[in-house]
Amino acid sequence: MGRHSFAKMRRRPRLAVVAGVITAATLFVVGADSYPQVRDAVACCDVAAAPQPPPPAVNLMAAQPPAPSIPPVLPQGRAPETGLQVDTILAARAVSAEFPEILTIGGVRSDSLKWHPHGLAIDVMIPSARSAAGIDLGDKVLAYVMANAERFGLEHAIWRQTIYRPNGSKNVMSDRGSDTANHYDHVHIATAGGGYPQEGQVYLR
Known part of the structure; x- marks a missing residue:
């Protein structure tokens, strides 16, 4: 190479x-x-x-859900409550609270019928009951009681010689001779009673 x-x-x-x-x-x-x-x-x-x-x-x-509201307690009204049963006391207190112009409500008294002696009835006395204002007030008390018949355990109500029952019936009563006996000066309210109150019994509006 x-x-x-x-x-x-x-x-x-x-x-x-x-x-x-x-x-x-x-x-x-x-x-x-x-x-x-x-x-x-x-x-x-x-x-x-x-x-x-x-x-x-x-x-x-x-x-959070709102707390349930508690109805206010009804104070004692115009009726003396000694001897009254709970339904009757409730009716008396409620009428007193609703109609402050009512000054007198009768309670337990002697009678030939069972209602007042056993604390089952009250008499709501109407001021100037024969006047137009008195008749109007009595009519309003009657209407209030009938509207709350179930709440009060209502048996019957009497105003101006007529008896009214929760079922809507009414009957004119015989003449008993006076405005008081014929219920022209007061509204008579009779209840089922519900028993006598216990100590510390509370009544709500």
């Missing part, structure tokens, strides 16, 4: 090495130029999330 042939063979590896170095350098330079571009692309598109509003506050008091 001549020297020229050997020299050619020796030059080829150098060319390969040089080409390899140039390729690596080119990749390095290109790679070095590409990395900032990638970072910039990420940076330009990395948008911070918008701040979210805090959740609405929960009103614990509003979420």
Whole structure:
């Protein structure tokens, strides 16, 4: 083999090495130029999330059901309550509270019928009972009692010589000779009684 042939063979590896170095350098330079571009692309598109509003506050008091209202207690009215049964006391107190112009209510007394002696009836005395204002007041007391018949345990009511019952019936009574006996000056209210009150008995409106 001549020297020229050997020299050619020796030059080829150098060319390969040089080409390899140039390729690596080119990749390095290109790679070095590409990395900032990638970072910039990420940076330009990395948008911070918008701040979210805090959740609405929960009103614990509003979420709770309202406390049940307690009806006010009825104070003692115009009627003396000794010997009266609970239904009768309730009727007497309620009428007193509803009609403050009523000044007198009779309770237990002697009678040939059971109602007053056993605490089952009261007599709501009507001021100026023969006047137009008195008749109107008596009518209103009667209407109030009839509207609350179930609540009072009403047996009957008597006003101006007529007896009224919770079922809606009414009957004119015979003449007994006087305004009081004929119930022209008071509304008579008779109840089922409900028994005698216990100590600390409470009556609600």
